[in-house]
Amino acid sequence: MIEVSKAIEIVEANSIKMPVQKISVKKALGYVLAEKILSPIDMPPFRQSAMDGYAFTHSIRHQYDIVGTSQAGDHSNIKLKPTEAIRIYTGAFVPDDADTVVMQENVMANEDSILIATMPEKLANVRPKGEQIAKDDVVFEANTLITPAAIGFLACLGITEIEVYKKPKVAILVTGNELVAPGKKLKKGKIFESNSIMLQAGLKTAGIEKTKVYRVKDNLKSTKKALKEILKKYDIILISGGISVGDYDFVKEALLQNDVKELFYKVNQKPGKPMFFGSKKETLIFALPGNPASSLTNFYIYVLPAVKSRMGLSEIHKTKVIRKLTSDVKNTIGKTLFLKAKYDETNVTVLDGQSSAMLNTFAVANSLLIVPENIENYVKGQSVTLLPID
Amino acid sequence: MIEVSKAIEIVEANSIKMPVQKISVKKALGYVLAEKILSPIDMPPFRQSAMDGYAFTHSIRHQYDIVGTSQAGDHSNIKLKPTEAIRIYTGAFVPDDADTVVMQENVMANEDSILIATMPEKLANVRPKGEQIAKDDVVFEANTLITPAAIGFLACLGITEIEVYKKPKVAILVTGNELVAPGKKLKKGKIFESNSIMLQAGLKTAGIEKTKVYRVKDNLKSTKKALKEILKKYDIILISGGISVGDYDFVKEALLQNDVKELFYKVNQKPGKPMFFGSKKETLIFALPGNPASSLTNFYIYVLPAVKSRMGLSEIHKTKVIRKLTSDVKNTIGKTLFLKAKYDETNVTVLDGQSSAMLNTFAVANSLLIVPENIENYVKGQSVTLLPID
Incomplete structure (x- = not known):
């Protein structure tokens, strides 16, 4: 039996990052970057107006003739004399001859000319090319978590595909002759099986959408055979039930006979003491107690951080x-x-x-x-x- | 222009709960219950052993003959004399004649009999029928958020279907002639459109998986026509861009011409000031600023709480x-x-x-x-x- 702090440490040390995959930025929410990303463009890609107003060359003059318009999406590089300005809109291209934009609220305008009431500083309201990020600058270092803002930033640079750590494939193996599927008739001595659906929901909160559930009879042979198959296919295996000290608990034996390395068995905690943690190559095996509340406790304390760690997250524990x-x-x-x-x-x-x-x-x-x-x-x-x- | 606190209040007041639907408990993570749930069974459904050990009738005796076994899933109501005990396992049925279970660690056992080394108290390690919940007792009140634990609890009572508030259907309408889809070639004066994919990712964090994106040209006619269609089909509409004061911003006009009621326009905040919030029947319309960071700010401050409120959540703001x-x-x-x-x-x-x-x-x-x-x-x-x- 080991202490909780040691058990957490062992789980962390054995939760190795998953292999990488290319993924569409659209689908990347919650994944972790496996590569450093450099910007393919300057952002903004041109000098951009930050306001609706008028673009002109800053001087001591307050009056300018309006000689054109630049809407968002336009790229007409209008030539401007020092006495001339153009109507301009937020996000629009600022012609090379202009250095400043005055907000329309600070201007008295008629059709042909403006009088600037409150003169902005030189360069005001013009976003320099590459202000947000320059071409070839680092967008994100590897190991960045992809949030909605990160998705937006990647998209605004035109990036559509990134390399991330895969999400682990998780299987849940349910043992227990006493268990009946919810919806079926409950015979005497039986209870409804609820751990698999509960653990599936818990995994969903970490972005693991699909989890395969296997059910076996409560004996060594069935458990051993099922495990042999499952160990080949999954990155994390949760076993529900069959891990306490009773004669009828075959899970630990079935694990060891499948060459699963025991990393710990039993933790000095309540609830959730009878838990087995092991590994085979990079696959992690958590045999959780059958009691629902114990099972869920150990899910939050051990399994969820392991899932996050395998996904490449650096912050695998919730902020306390x-x-x-x-x-x-x-x-x-x-x-x-x-x-x-x-x-x-x-x-x-x-x-x-x-x-x-x-x-x-x-x-x-x-x-x-x-x-x-x-x-x-x-x-x-x-x-x-x-x-x-x- | 109104203050932020007032704007938040108006959004909340207009975010009406969605209609209800029946849903499988399996798929109910993140939904909110629209009904009070009563337990269809006693849980546990029978007196259950909490330990691996031996069941017997408590007395001053320390020695008992073993006359049978009760495994989890069994229901053989073995008759016991006061001198007799049975081997019993965690979760198994406790025969009517026994009132106490002694942990196997506290017993010296041979094949036929046990000697209890440390006598437990009477009734120890026996979970009474209905200890967790009795038949017809309240499982959850209406408006409970369905968490992994709630799913587990419903499943262990055999409940497979519940009534919840629907999730709102959300559409995103993107305006702006300057926008190019990421992955395409960026022509001069244009920028990549990133708000829709960013907002979709933000909605996913609230469990809104599928969001339809519509794109229109930056003019009144197209915007008005698109809105007419969208207003019929969706519960929440996010409009990206086209809501600041420029002549080329047609969105507000298109909304009003579609009989959308203005609830506020412009908030005394930075960033995110040029935002419109309105409603048509129960549909909410948020016209967000085109600037990505403003858009995302207002998404977190106004849109996400509205989504949660429509889903029936009572805690619609993150804990500060x-x-x-x-x-x-x-x-x-x-x-x-x-x-x-x-x-x-x-x-x-x-x-x-x-x-x-x-x-x-x-x-x-x-x-x-x-x-x-x-x-x-x-x-x-x-x-x-x-x-x-x-």
Whole structure:
């Protein structure tokens, strides 16, 4: 049995980045860049007006004749005398002869001429060519997360394809003779199988859209055979159930017989203690406890960071939140506790119903309060650190 | 022109919940419940062992004969004498004659009998029927957000279908003769169109997967005609570009001629001032500025909360984050400023490059620092409130 901090460390150390792939920028949200991107163009590609107004050459004059128009999309390089200006619109090309744009609000205009009421500074309202980025400058370093803004920036430079780390293919293997699919009739002694659909939803929050679910009977032979197939095809395997100490738990044995290397088994925590973590080549195997709330806890603590790490993300843990406790919290068992909690702008409340079988509490929680194994109690009003799970 | 706080209020007041639909629990992640859900079963449906161990009737005896086995999934209601116990596994049915389970770690066992070394309390390790939830008790109130845990809880009760608020159908209308699709050749005076792909990515972060993009020429007739069609089919319409004061901006006119009610036009903010917000029946229309960074700012401040509100979410704004400023911030213009910023565990840095055309800053920011119009300066070290945008 190892401590939680060590277990987290081992998971991180073994979560190797996925191979790279080319992907359309359109579909790249949530992926991580695997290459440094240089700008193929100057942005803006020409001197651009930042305002609707009039372009002219800055001087002591306040009156100018209007000799043309430049709309966004135009590229007529109108020749201007020092006494002349053109009507110009936001985003439009500024002719080479003009150096300044005056906002239309600061001008008295008739059809043929303007009188500038408030003279702007020289060069005002003209965006220099390449102001935002020059050709061949670095757009993004490798390992940048692709956000909506990053997609917009790549697109505005005309970039349509980038190289990113692939998302891991994930399989969920469900064991347990007691399990019945929701929607079917619940016979005596059976319960509905809910972990696979719950874990699939959890994976979706990290952008893993499709997860294959396999079901096997609760015996060594079936489990071993299924694992043999699955280990060939997937980058991350979640096994639900069958990992505690009972005689009827064959999962660990089936893993070892498939040459999966044990990296740890059992963590000094509550809930979620009976967890196995192993690897075979670069594939990671998490055998999670069958209890739904334990399973989901370990999903958030171990699996989600591993998924993010394999996707190339550098920030694989959610930013912690600090809040004041609304009640005392005791830890009498010397294990790390993960307590379902709900925080608001200032406080955090540890919820009733922390049993490892209970999902209802989890469904109303927005965070886990982590009480390390060496902390015996927190007191009401104390600031504590939370892991958000929303 | 109105203040930001008023604009936010108007958007909220007009963002009416979508109609409801039945949906498979499997696909319900991120949706909001439109009905109260009652449990169709007791959970657990029978008295369940919480441990691997032995079930017996609690007494002063420490020695028991083993007369059978109950595995998870079994339902053999073995008769037990006071001197008898059965081998039992986590999740398995506890026979009516037993009231207590002793963990196997606390027992010395041979094939036929056990000696309990550490006697548990009476009723220990037995989960009562209906402990988590009883039949007909409330599972979730209406308006609950469907998280992975909620999906797990619904599934474990055998629920496969729920009633939720629909997601809004969103269209993006792009105007601007200066725009060229990324991947095409960039002619002089033109720029690449990036707002639609950026806004689509932003909508994806709220679970709006498919967004139709329409493109029209920069004139009243085309814009009016396109809007007529789009207004019939969509719940939210984003218009990109064409809303500032220039003569060539036809969007507002096209909206009004299509009987869109103006709710506000122009907000006292920087960037993002030239924005129009209106409605026609329950459809919301946001005409966003053409500048990419302005467009994305207003997307986060106004559009995303409206989308969430229409989906039935009660928390439509991200939880604010409070951090210490690494530099002074001045607001000399009497407008609300939205400054691209990056925060870590303790501090926040306002980034260089706040121009409304610049997306590169946005791509490395993880938050917006909101400086209200009536605040003239924040000083280095001061705690300020941020809107996270990750």
